[in-house]
Amino acid sequence: MATGIRDKVVILGMGCSKFGERWDCNAEDLMVEAFEECLKDAGVERKQIEAAWFGTAADEVNVGKSGTPLAVTLRLPYIPVTRVENFCATGTEAFRGAVYAVASGAVDIALAFGVEKLKDTGYPGLPQFTRGTFNNQYWANMTAPGNFAQLASAYCAKYGVDPKELKRAMAHISVKSHANGSRNPKAHLRNRITEEDVLNAPMVAEPLGLYDCCGVSDGAACAIVTTPDIARALGKKDLVSVKAVQLAVSNGEEAYFDKWDGSYVATTRAAAKRAYREAGIDDPRSQLSLIDVHDCFSVTELVTMEDLGISQDGKAIGDVLDGFYDADGGIPCQIDGGLKCFGHPVGASGLRMLYEMNLQISGRAGERQLSNPVLGLTHNLGGWPSQNVSAVTIVGAYGA
Amino acid sequence: MSNDFGILSCGAYVPRLRLQRKSIAISNSWFSPGLRGLARGERAMANWDEDVITMAVEAARSCLQGRKRSGVGQLTFASTTFPFDDRQNAGVVANALNLKSSLAVLDASGSQRAGASALSAAFGSSAGSDFLVVASEKRQAKAASPQEMHYGDGAAAILVGRGQPIARLIGSHSETVDFVDHFRGRGADYDYGWEERWIREEGYQKIVPRAIGTALKSAEVSPESITHFCMPCTLSRVGAAVAKAAGIKEEAVRDNLAAVCGDTGTAHSLLMLAHALEDAKPGDRILVAAFGQGCEVLLFEVTDAISEAAARKCVSATLARRKEESNYQKFLAFNDTVVLEHGMRSEMDKITTLTSLYRNRDTVMGMVGGRCRCCGTRQFPRGRYCVNPECNALDSQDDLPFSDTPATVMTYTADSLTYSRNPPHYYGMVRFEGGGRLVMDFADVDEGRMEVGLPMRMMFRVKDYDHARGFVRYFWKAAPI
Numbered sequence: 001m002a003t004g005i006r007d008k009v010v011i012l013g014m015g016c017s018k019f020g021e022r023w024d025c026n027a028e029d030l031m032v033e034a035f036e037e038c039l040k041d042a043g044v045e046r047k048q049i050e051a052a053w054f055g056t057a058a059d060e061v062n063v064g065k066s067g068t069p070l071a072v073t074l075r076l077p078y079i080p081v082t083r084v085e086n087f088c089a090t091g092t093e094a095f096r097g098a099v100y101a102v103a104s105g106a107v108d109i110a111l112a113f114g115v116e117k118l119k120d121t122g123y124p125g126l127p128q129f130t131r132g133t134f135n136n137q138y139w140a141n142m143t144a145p146g147n148f149a150q151l152a153s154a155y156c157a158k159y160g161v162d163p164k165e166l167k168r169a170m171a172h173i174s175v176k177s178h179a180n181g182s183r184n185p186k187a188h189l190r191n192r193i194t195e196e197d198v199l200n201a202p203m204v205a206e207p208l209g210l211y212d213c214c215g216v217s218d219g220a221a222c223a224i225v226t227t228p229d230i231a232r233a234l235g236k237k238d239l240v241s242v243k244a245v246q247l248a249v250s251n252g253e254e255a256y257f258d259k260w261d262g263s264y265v266a267t268t269r270a271a272a273k274r275a276y277r278e279a280g281i282d283d284p285r286s287q288l289s290l291i292d293v294h295d296c297f298s299v300t301e302l303v304t305m306e307d308l309g310i311s312q313d314g315k316a317i318g319d320v321l322d323g324f325y326d327a328d329g330g331i332p333c334q335i336d337g338g339l340k341c342f343g344h345p346v347g348a349s350g351l352r353m354l355y356e357m358n359l360q361i362s363g364r365a366g367e368r369q370l371s372n373p374v375l376g377l378t379h380n381l382g383g384w385p386s387q388n389v390s391a392v393t394i395v396g397a398y399g400a
Numbered sequence: 401m402s403n404d405f406g407i408l409s410c411g412a413y414v415p416r417l418r419l420q421r422k423s424i425a426i427s428n429s430w431f432s433p434g435l436r437g438l439a440r441g442e443r444a445m446a447n448w449d450e451d452v453i454t455m456a457v458e459a460a461r462s463c464l465q466g467r468k469r470s471g472v473g474q475l476t477f478a479s480t481t482f483p484f485d486d487r488q489n490a491g492v493v494a495n496a497l498n499l500k501s502s503l504a505v506l507d508a509s510g511s512q513r514a515g516a517s518a519l520s521a522a523f524g525s526s527a528g529s530d531f532l533v534v535a536s537e538k539r540q541a542k543a544a545s546p547q548e549m550h551y552g553d554g555a556a557a558i559l560v561g562r563g564q565p566i567a568r569l570i571g572s573h574s575e576t577v578d579f580v581d582h583f584r585g586r587g588a589d590y591d592y593g594w595e596e597r598w599i600r601e602e603g604y605q606k607i608v609p610r611a612i613g614t615a616l617k618s619a620e621v622s623p624e625s626i627t628h629f630c631m632p633c634t635l636s637r638v639g640a641a642v643a644k645a646a647g648i649k650e651e652a653v654r655d656n657l658a659a660v661c662g663d664t665g666t667a668h669s670l671l672m673l674a675h676a677l678e679d680a681k682p683g684d685r686i687l688v689a690a691f692g693q694g695c696e697v698l699l700f701e702v703t704d705a706i707s708e709a710a711a712r713k714c715v716s717a718t719l720a721r722r723k724e725e726s727n728y729q730k731f732l733a734f735n736d737t738v739v740l741e742h743g744m745r746s747e748m749d750k751i752t753t754l755t756s757l758y759r760n761r762d763t764v765m766g767m768v769g770g771r772c773r774c775c776g777t778r779q780f781p782r783g784r785y786c787v788n789p790e791c792n793a794l795d796s797q798d799d800l801p802f803s804d805t806p807a808t809v810m811t812y813t814a815d816s817l818t819y820s821r822n823p824p825h826y827y828g829m830v831r832f833e834g835g836g837r838l839v840m841d842f843a844d845v846d847e848g849r850m851e852v853g854l855p856m857r858m859m860f861r862v863k864d865y866d867h868a869r870g871f872v873r874y875f876w877k878a879a880p881i
Contacts (some may be wrong), residue, residue, distance in 0.1 A: 065701045098770070123744040133753035138781070138875050140827040146815035147839075150828055154811045157852040165755045194878050205815040206824070253623045256779050258835050357452040385811075386829060386839055 004278035008103045010231045010241045010398055012224045013042025016355040019219035019343035020188040027063045027117035028073045030220035034115075034348075035074055041213040042224040043234055046074060046322055049224065050107035052081045053097030055090035055114035057346035057382075060127045062117045070113055087382020088294065089247065090114060091221065091350025092391035096224050096245045096371040101114045108230055114352075115220035116345035126216055126346075145213055146205040147295040149385030154262030157305060159314040167207055169317040170298035171198035174211045176326050177295065177334045181341025183367045186213040188343030198298075217343025221351035223358075228398055239398035242373065243279035246271040247391045249303055255386040265300075267390035268307035268381060275392040276309075281375070285310050289373035289396075290360060294381035295338045305333075308392070327368075334361065335368050346382075350391060353378035357395050374400050407566025407700065408530065410674035411463025411557040412715040413455050414661050416723050416844050418442035423547055423728040428544040435549060441659030444552035445725055446538050448734045448821035449843060449862040451872065452479045453489060455555035456536035457496045457860040459667075461804075462714050463532065463557035469497060471561070472541075473529025474504045476522065478514040478666045479536050480584065482507060483872050493534065495765040496860050496874070498801055508666075515556070515666040516690030516720075519673075520698055522560040523569045530561035537665030540589050543737050548592060552662020556670035556715075566677060567686065571619025575611035577691055579603050581771050596635060602640050602846035604691055609645035611695035612687065615647075619699055621685065623647035628686040632668035634658035642689070660719055667843075669696070675715040680706055723846065734821065745819035750866040752768040752873050762799070767876045768860060769836060770797025778802075778835035802858065806833045807878055809854040812842070814873040830856050830878045843877040855881045 014039030017030045025033075039046065054070040056062050063069035067081030086093040091114035098110035121127045126144055130136075152170075156163050175195055181187040193211060201209035230237055248267035254260040272284075281287050288310070295301035302320060305311040310331060312320045319325065325333035336342050336356035339349060357376035359365040375396035382389045404705045425439035446455065451728035456477060464472070477490035484492075490505035504527070508518040515535030522531040536555035541547035581603050593599075608631070616623055629652040630638035654676055657668075664671055669690035676686045684702040689695055725731070732738040760781075762768040769780030775791040780802050786793045812828030826842035828850075842850070843861050855880040863875040 121744070125745075128745060128748045134760055135757040137752065137757060137760065138838075140839050141818050141820065141825055142827060142839070143815055143818040146813045146827065147818055149813035149815070150811035153828070153852050201818075203814075203824075204817050205813045208813075251789075252783065252787050253789055253841065255829075256781075256783075256837060257777065257789070258831065258837060262829060264645075269781070356438065384839075386793070 001207045005099060005103045006243050006279055007228065007241045007244065007398060008241045009099045009141050010223050010228050011229055011354070011358050011395065012044065012109065012226045012234070012236065013038050013040070014221070014223045014355045014358045015041060016186060016221040016352055017219050018186045018265040019217040019345060019352070019382070021119050022218040023119065025218065027115050030117065030218060031070070031073050033285065037221045038224055044109060044224060047077055048109050049076065049079060049111045050109055051079055051098070051101050052076060052111040052113060052194040053094040054081055054083045055085070055094035056083065057085050057087065057090045057116060058118065058127050058129065060129065061120045065113070080373045086389045088296065088346050088388040089350060089380040089382040089391040090347040091278065092378070092380040092393055093247065093350070095223060095351060095393065096247060098223065099242050099245055100223050103226060109224060109226045110395065111222060111224050112351060113220070113222040114348035114350065116347045117218050118216050118345055119218050122133070124216065137318070142384070143205065143295060144384070145208050148300050149205040149208045150262060151303050151385050152207050152299045158261055158263040161317065163207060164319060165317060167196070167199065169302060169320045170212055171195045172320050173298040174198050176342055177338045177340035180327055180335050180368070181337025184337050184342060187337040187341045188217045189337070189341040208297050214296050214339035215341065215343040217345050219343055219345035219348045219352065220296050221348040221355050223351055223354060224396070233252070233316040238362050239397055240358050241398040243396050244275040245391070245393045246275040246278060247389065249389050250383065251386070260386070262385065264303050265307050265381065265385055265388065265390060267388055268304060268379065271390045271392040272308045275394055279394040281394070284308060285290045287375055288377050289375050290335055290370055291377040291379065292334055292336065292338065293379040294358055295334055295340050296344065297383070300381065301333070307348065308379065332370055335370060350378065351381035353380065354395065361395065361397055403568065404562050404565065406560065406568035406703070407558055408561050408563050408565055409463050409467060409559040410714060411461065411465070412555070412671055412674050412718045413457045413462060414444045414554040414718045415446045415450050415455065415460035416721050417445040417447055417725040418722050419445040419728065419731050420726045423726045424548060427728045432544045435544065436548060438549040442724065443549070443662035444554050444664070445731050445843065446553040448732070449877070451483050451862055452481050452536040452538050453483055453492050453875065454860050454862060455538070456493050456534045457555065459536065459557040460497055460532060460534050461519055461753035462718070463559050464497065469499055472499050472503065473527060474522070474525060474530050474531040475499065476506045476508050476518040476533050477509040477535070478518045480509055480512065480514065480666055481538050482509065482743060492765070492874070495761055498766040498768065504728055511692035512665050513669070513690035513692035513694070513696045516669040516688060516696035516698060517574070519558055519560070519670065520572055520574065520696055521709055523572065530559055533558045533560065533670070535667040535670050537667045539591070539665055540735055542590050543732060550663050552664050554661060554664035554667050554671060556667045556674050558670055558673065564705040565703055566706045567680070567700040567702045569698060570701045571615045571621060572612050573615035573618065573697045574694065575607060575614070576694035577607055579607060600635060600638055604633060605641055608642045608689050608691055608695050611691055611697045612646040615697040615699055621699060624649060625685055626652050626687045627684040628680060629653050630669060630672035630676055630686065630688040631656065632663070632672050632690055634663040641865050648687070651831070671715060677702070677706065678710050678713045678715060680710060682706055687870045700741060709812060742819065750864045751869065752866060752871055752874065764875055766801060767803040768799050768801050771800040772796045773798060778832065780836045780838050796875070802832055802836060804858070807831060807856045807858070809850065809852055809856060810837065811852070814847070814850065826850055841877045843879040845880060849880070857881050
């Protein structure tokens, strides 16, 4: 019986570039920015890294394929570098690779890296992704906002919710994330907004307006992980350990079998269930200190609260409007601004979420620091509601 | 000819958008004030994702409704505006209709009478199988031209074969005269025409009555006995003048559909024939005269089997599925008569992988999915393993076409970000009656008129235009019923 990875691996150090429209930077510059911070934070040299997992999602822009862009940019000494791509869950996927490598005992110190240089397309929004030769012939002419927008129509139909009420909760989600992001110097968007701003913004894909959509950003983030023993030997105290990393991938059931109703993300439910078990959590609502979820769109964040089992099904609107997920609420969500405001350089996002968790749990989050957080959850979701990759990671104080 | 051979069925498709001719005239009045004289009624206007092939498929589906498609052994497709110069256009239609591969096909072109000529040839065929004739047209016209006013987009289909025909052919004649009233040279987008008065007087009024006379004489039928005269020409008063010259009663002259649809070119003779069959009674005689470098004359006698076919009223039904369009600019944009700024998202390479298309042609073109023999689950597309998580049987699915299965909307959005020739782009997940679901592009959705639970039907449409290579990619879309 597998025992999982709870407390087998700790975060030795992390780095994160400033996210945003980094017109003056190549992807390589962003990578160096994050890596320099990460090496200092970890207190190791590059030659101590024995293996790396490199997450980049968009071949269409960015650095191209394979592990070589990471090895060449960081001058890694002929170590294994595995390039991973798993839609918007790419960053967490890179982290999972590095964590598993250490947990298996194959290496002592591993690097997880994610970078995306999205603002080289010449147009707003995400780059257009290639989809495969057959899919191209029958998949709808869809975009990320258009895909996630459909959660709203199904959610309202299922629970008999007035679309205006849902939209108000969605607006609250964005207002909260902007308030949080305004306090984060590394965030892409640091302006505060009002509910009216959200409701009056131009429509992108019904019912998602401009302020229901996350930022499209350039950025890089990374983590160096090792075992608790090695971390202690390197003089680290107040260790932040990995409690669970779980991934669930759609198998066509939602998209093609007559069961899923379109109002939730099935993979998140599967990944969360396994992650709670791996982390030994049985009541997430009372046990989690903070969460950073994949708020690519406001409505995604809303249904994720139910998919993670924190809000009851059909009750997320109430929790959101009651401020349960605000910075001063029961479980602060997106305390760093989230995808909405920190930004969403696809391959880096999963690691960016963990960067904030690491700061918060080790008490180094500055102006944003929450009071004594113990367990933090990150959720990284790629694809679209009917076919996607969902990742749930839980980190916390070592031994907690 | 034996009594059991004749027209078995007919079908029609006229695109839902109807451009108001007044809009054309008003927009162009500064340049061509004379157009006001033509500014009555409306013309059918293909949506951006409709072309000659998609319209032909819809007309053929209308024609084959309730019939076994396995009986069709021959298919001729007539048009002068085929999307492909070298790729069997009829073969694309056949694939979309899931017709069997042991099928004789032909593309007929070169003249506005090609549709009627194809129908005439079908009656001459000695093969025993059903013969499907489909004609479809989508002609381009220069802005502010009279053609822009006259033309309409549309398609019609006629099924000929043995069984219980609704009409039998009792006479015909082909007259060939190289009378060049207009032409469209190789690679040209637009017709080049000569003076209308000359076309009427020297063309229609001389060539057509002569051809009709020959046909009637050999059939030993008097012109007065004609009850429906189909003269597919939307020039003013031509039908009446030809009827008079041929000795046909004035009241027999059929509505040329100019006011509600426009001249659908090669399809128009078949469209008017199908329309006449809606009103026909047993014993009626229908005369079709299609003009174009000569004249094709077909004389039918309606049988007792007509009532059922007439009740379907395929032409009236497609004409009734209608939305007024008064935005002339949209018409110009859909036809690439003006070049819009489509933005960088439109530049994504639309190359179609032909190897993949061929392997998946039944899925993509015929919308053939599967039904699991083990658990009965219906699914699209077919996978090697059944999608039911309780089953997952390997290679257990029989072919199951979804194109005629009713569906309802489960989720949807109106996307203003994605590249669309007609934003916002509607799409979403539909559930098929009896099982199966798919996230699909929607077609013919009116802004703000979409909701969960809305009934939808499948329509064959253009998925993408690959302008760089001149290829057109097709797939099915869901449209509100």
